[in-house]
Amino acid sequence: MQKSQRKILLTGDTPTGKLHLGHWVGSLENRVQLQKEYECYFLIANLHAFTTRAERSAEIRESVLDIVLDYLSAGIDPEQFGSRIVLQSEVPAISELTFLFSMLVNYNRVLRNPTLKDEIRDKDLGDNYPFGFLLYPVGQVADILAFRPDIVPVGEDQLPHLEMTKEIAQRFNYLYCKPENKPDLFSLFETKLGRVKRLVGLGAPNAQGQLLKMSKSLNNAILLSDSPDEIRSKIMGMYTDPKRIKASDPGQIENNPLWIFHDAFNTDLTWVANAKELYRAGKIGDVECKRKLIEAIVALTDPMRARRAKYQNQDDLLEVLKLGTQLANERVEITLEATKKLMHQHFFI
Numbered sequence: 536m537q538k539s540q541r542k543i544l545l546t547g548d549t550p551t552g553k554l555h556l557g558h559w560v561g562s563l564e565n566r567v568q569l570q571k572e573y574e575c576y577f578l579i580a581n582l583h584a585f586t587t588r589a590e591r592s593a594e595i596r597e598s599v600l601d602i603v604l605d606y607l608s609a610g611i612d613p614e615q616f617g618s619r620i621v622l623q624s625e626v627p628a629i630s631e632l633t634f635l636f637s638m639l640v641n642y643n644r645v646l647r648n649p650t651l652k653d654e655i656r657d658k659d660l661g662d663n664y665p666f667g668f669l670l671y672p673v674g675q676v677a678d679i680l681a682f683r684p685d686i687v688p689v690g691e692d693q694l695p696h697l698e699m700t701k702e703i704a705q706r707f708n709y710l711y712c713k714p715e716n717k718p719d720l721f722s723l724f725e726t727k728l729g730r731v732k733r734l735v736g737l738g739a740p741n742a743q744g745q746l747l748k749m750s751k752s753l754n755n756a757i758l759l760s761d762s763p764d765e766i767r768s769k770i771m772g773m774y775t776d777p778k779r780i781k782a783s784d785p786g787q788i789e790n791n792p793l794w795i796f797h798d799a800f801n802t803d804l805t806w807v808a809n810a811k812e813l814y815r816a817g818k819i820g821d822v823e824c825k826r827k828l829i830e831a832i833v834a835l836t837d838p839m840r841a842r843r844a845k846y847q848n849q850d851d852l853l854e855v856l857k858l859g860t861q862l863a864n865e866r867v868e869i870t871l872e873a874t875k876k877l878m879h880q881h882f883f884i
């Protein structure tokens with residue numbers, strides 16, 4: 536077993552669409568920094584995408600490749616930092632561990648998972664979800680524990696899954712390591728949340744007055760792959776303070792996506808502080824503030840577009856994915872073997 540010098544980072548995304556600015560501030564930005572320090576595994580959870588779109592399998596395949604390209608464009612760099620982009624369905628140990636771990640968690644405990652409840656509500660699933668939908672949090676536990684990571688950077692909505700991961704890890708250690716006086720197989724990992732926990736979208740609030748989370752399916756997202764023209768037209772058409780008809784009306788900063796975005800993306804803090812005062816006083820127009828925001832977001836995404844242009848060949852994307860998956864398999868097979876041994880189910884090894 537080859538010992539890596541670096542600590543291990545594991546995280547992932549479900550391929551249900553292209554990545555957007557919410558992904559960037561929620562986690563991707565952290566990953567791009569952390570890859571300099573950690574041995575990173577970025578898992579594309581294509582099996583999980585089947586929980587809600589089993590009938591759209593070709594689309595899932597396309598999304599997988601979109602995400603590989605989004606990762607590379609965002610600055611995840613397998614060549615420079617050895618980062619690994621991994622395809623979940625080609626890592627069989629994860630599925631095996633899912634089955635084994637599903638025995639270590641109470642069914643009602645899974646049903647109480649708040650992220651599942653939120654998904655059922657937000658996606659309007661009612662009672663109409665497959666058995667695999669309830670299984671996927673356990674699958675995510677296997678995604679994580681298979682890699683025995685030191686750090687898991689995620690968005691805030693993933694915290695319940697990480698909580699369950701820790702519970703299952705503890706139960707495994709208690710049942711199978713402790714009685715044998717063996718060291719814990721699964722040790723605690725650090726969780727790292729993004730700079731902005733929940734980025735709002737471009738649209739108006741819902742009936743309860745809440746701004747919705749940025750999401751491709753809600754059509755309120757700026758994608759990492761958008762062109763400067765697309766960014767421009769989305770921002771020009773975005774929701775701001777509806778009570779402000781002309782520039783001389785006093786504007787509201789709070790709960791206004793225009794300013795939430797400036798805070799998240801504009802690096803010119805002096806301009807932002809100044810412009811907020813002028814906006815409140817009715818001394819600066821929406822259009823001027825939007826133009827500044829466009830500049831900031833185009834500048835942020837410019838290097839992404841430049842990197843994207845280098846990867847237009849699908850074979851190159853597949854090559855990156857294949858290599859990352861191969862390296863992932865090397866690591867998780869070791870976990871699987873150790874797991875089976877500790878569970879006394881090592882018959883032929």
Ligand code: TRP
Nearest residue numbers: 546547548549580675678679689
């Ligand atoms: N459930 C995560 C999401 O939808 C994706 C995911 C799958 C993941 N497996 C993971 C995230 C393991 C972190 C670790 O965003």
